[in-house]
Amino acid sequence: MxxxxxxxxxxxxxxxxxxxxxxxxxxxxxxxxxxxxxxxxxxxxxxxxxxxxxxxxxxxxxxxxxxxxxxxxxxxxxxxxxxxxxxxxxxxxxxxxxxxxxxxxxxxxxxxxxxxxxxxxxxxxxxxxxxxxxxxxxxxxxxxxxxxxxxxxxxxxxxxxxxxxxxxxxxxxxxxxxxxxxxxxxxxxxxxxxxxxxxxxxxxxxxxxxxxxxxxxxxxxxxxxxxxxxxxxxxxxxxxxxxxxxLDENIALHLNVLLKKQNLITTNPKGKIINWKAYCKSCDGSAYIYLKDQEDLTTIRDLQTLLDSLLQDPDSGIEKVFTGKQAAEKGADGNCAFMLEARKGYYFLEDYEGEYLKSITQEEVTLDKKYTLATHGYSPExxxxxxxxxxxxxxxxxxxxxxxxxxxxxxxxxxxxxxxxxxxxxxxxxxxxxx
Missing domain, CATH: 3.40.720.10 (Alkaline Phosphatase, subunit A)
Structure with a gap:
């Protein structure tokens, strides 16, 4: 050639x-x-x-x-x-x-x-x-x-x-x-x-x-x-x-906070993760949810119920939920249990302590670089x-x-x-x- x-x-x-x-x-x-x-x-x-x-x-x-x-x-x-x-x-x-x-x-x-x-x-x-x-x-x-x-x-x-x-x-x-x-x-x-x-x-x-x-x-x-x-x-x-x-955003979604409340994430008294059944892995504007055991049908059902309720809530910040198979069809990781797409104005962090939703100010971004005011990772659509x-x-x-x-x-x-x-x-x- x-x-x-x-x-x-x-x-x-x-x-x-x-x-x-x-x-x-x-x-x-x-x-x-x-x-x-x-x-x-x-x-x-x-x-x-x-x-x-x-x-x-x-x-x-x-x-x-x-x-x-x-x-x-x-x-x-x-x-x-x-x-x-x-x-x-x-x-x-x-x-x-x-x-x-x-x-x-x-x-x-x-x-x-x-x-x-x-x-x-x-x-x-x-x-x-x-x-x-x-x-x-x-x-x-x-x-x-x-x-x-x-x-x-x-x-x-x-x-x-x-x-x-x-x-x-x-x-x-x-x-x-x-x-x-x-x-x-x-x-x-x-x-x-x-x-x-x-x-x-x-x-x-x-x-x-x-x-x-x-x-x-x-x-x-x-x-x-x-x-x-x-x-x-x-x-x-x-x-x-x-x-x-x-895209601009100013609200962080901490899905792992909800997973911990459902006992899908376990921490020790110092707040360190010692075990997990499901974990939300951030891609900023989107996120994967992984299962430790992919055959854990009980956890899949619990997750499905939780995600369905979040999708019904316009203030949850979640725009779409894909299965692992649907994520793979979009070119993403098919090994996830679910893939989540954030609405405009929202993005995902991996914190498992505190509140599910957190509004972010410029001052907080200056103090802690995990916070941002614009990000990517969203669907190219x-x-x-x-x-x-x-x-x-x-x-x-x-x-x-x-x-x-x-x-x-x-x-x-x-x-x-x-x-x-x-x-x-x-x-x-x-x-x-x-x-």
């Missing part, structure tokens, strides 16, 4: 929404891409529309039920801070970067989710120290390319302020510019989370989110300049995409909830398309680099490509 480009740079601006188009269409660096390439007005995300499943979908062309990354975090009911799906082996099957590497091309990834311990030439994975005894730099070094990361940390580490934004993305930007100039990879995947953070903590359309879009515009400009300065611009393709959108894609450079046609699906992106990127992801849920969007 012939290659359409020599260098593919994929920039994921986490939480970039189709609704951001009126802002970005007038910003010069975004305009450069829009005026010279392809623009997709609406990209339908996946269910649940959270970051790690979305990014695994982008590189596999498959829904979560097939690639295996069905949530950001693992089901660990007794842990205050569950581990995330950081590692490449969380993904079933092949990926874009695997196939590119097999074709003897070079790969690079900067904070791209689910790439820890992946076979990527220049890899700085997104992973954080999640145990008191762990050191952030060591955890990163051990999970990616040690020398590559060490050099970048030595040169640009002073820019970072822990995991805080916008400093983290500023560090990623300098690392990306340096990598383009010095490594000139055939595939480069860059993940920026500034916008996502600002939306979570200040709301979808707050001044902080708008400022983050403008910072992303400047970051895009620096990357475009780096391609010129490196001498590879003529043979390069640049893709700018979002993984999901977000929700109104005004699409994301976006634009691309320019070698192999890209000048075209506007009304809609594609997130699952179509991976096969299309693979075609640009002359490789294949095999049999995927998504398909190559040939209209985007100069074939």
């Amino acid at each position: 012939n290659r359409l480009t020599d260098h593919l740079i994929i920039i994921s601006f986490d939480c970039l929404s189709a609704l951001d188009y009126p802002i970005i269409k007038d910003l010069p660096h975004f305009k450069t891409i829009l005026n010279n390439g392809a623009y997709v007005q609406h990209v339908q995300s996946i269910y649940p529309s959270v970051t790690y499943p979305c990014h695994a979908t982008i590189v596999t062309g498959n829904y979560p039920i097939r690639h295996g990354v069905i949530n950001n975090t693992l089901l660990q009911p007794a842990r205050l801070s569950p581990d995330w799906n950081w590692f490449r082996d969380s993904i079933r099957g092949t990926t874009l970067y695997d196939e590119v590497k097999k074709a003897d091309m070079t790969t690079a990834a900067l904070l791209w989710p689910v790439t820890a311990k992946a076979n990527i030439d220049f890899n700085m994975p997104e992973i954080f120290a999640n145990r008191p005894w762990q050191n952030q730099i060591l955890v990163s070094l051990m999970s990616g390319t040690p020398r590559f990361q060490w050099e970048l940390n030595k040169r640009f580490g002073h820019i970072r302020n822990g995991l805080n934004q916008p400093e983290l993305d500023d560090f990623v930007l300098e690392s990306a510019v340096d990598t383009i100039k010095t490594k000139k990879p055939n595939l480069m995947m860059i993940h920026f989370t500034d916008l996502d953070s600002q939306r979570h903590y200040h709301g979808f359309a707050g001044a902080e989110a708008i400022a983050a879009i403008h910072r992303h515009h400047n970051r895009l400009g620096r990357i475009l300049d780096a391609l010129k300065e490196s001498g590879i611009e003529e043979n390069s393709t640049i893709v700018v995409l979002g993984d999901h959108s977000a 929700k109104e005004n909830y699409g994301t976006i894609l634009m691309a320019a450079g070698k192999g890209i046609r000048h075209i506007t398309l009304p809609e594609i699906r997130l699952i179509d992106e991976g096969p299309t990127f693979a075609r640009l680099l002359g490789v294949s992801l095999g049999d995927t849920d998504g398909s190559v969007v040939e209209e985007l490509l100069d074939l």
Whole structure:
């Protein structure tokens, strides 16, 4: 299969929404891409529309039920801070970067989710120290390319302020510019989370989110300049995409509080979970309910009664309830007993103490980052909830398309680099490509 480009740079601006188009269409660096390439007005995300499943979908062309990354975090009911799906082996099957590497091309990834311990030439994975005894730099070094990361940390580490934004993305930007100039990879995947953070903590359309879009515009400009300065611009393709959108919310749903009241969750006197029959695992705007014993028919009946009563109550915050089979049909985890969709304005947390419903204020968000004022994870069928894609450079046609699906992106990127992801849920969007 012939290659359409020599260098593919994929920039994921986490939480970039189709609704951001009126802002970005007038910003010069975004305009450069829009005026010279392809623009997709609406990209339908996946269910649940959270970051790690979305990014695994982008590189596999498959829904979560097939690639295996069905949530950001693992089901660990007794842990205050569950581990995330950081590692490449969380993904079933092949990926874009695997196939590119097999074709003897070079790969690079900067904070791209689910790439820890992946076979990527220049890899700085997104992973954080999640145990008191762990050191952030060591955890990163051990999970990616040690020398590559060490050099970048030595040169640009002073820019970072822990995991805080916008400093983290500023560090990623300098690392990306340096990598383009010095490594000139055939595939480069860059993940920026500034916008996502600002939306979570200040709301979808707050001044902080708008400022983050403008910072992303400047970051895009620096990357475009780096391609010129490196001498590879003529043979390069640049893709700018979002993984999901977000919706404003201000009420948290604590379904585990109700499960505990029904003795489906048991805690010790210190409030730590010691046993559970059913557990509500949050995906923010949606949630899975898992059974410890999938054959426990009594618990299934109790859950069904509880969920039916919540569905009848317009103030419960729950819009829809799916069975595990129905969740699987939507591409989510079929191993759940039920999957719940929150109404607009609501989202799920995993607390099992306190009240079922909790109204959230800006002050509480500032004090405790588990609270947010906008989030995602909702069904991609929700109104005004699409994301976006634009691309320019070698192999890209000048075209506007009304809609594609997130699952179509991976096969299309693979075609640009002359490789294949095999049999995927998504398909190559040939209209985007100069074939």
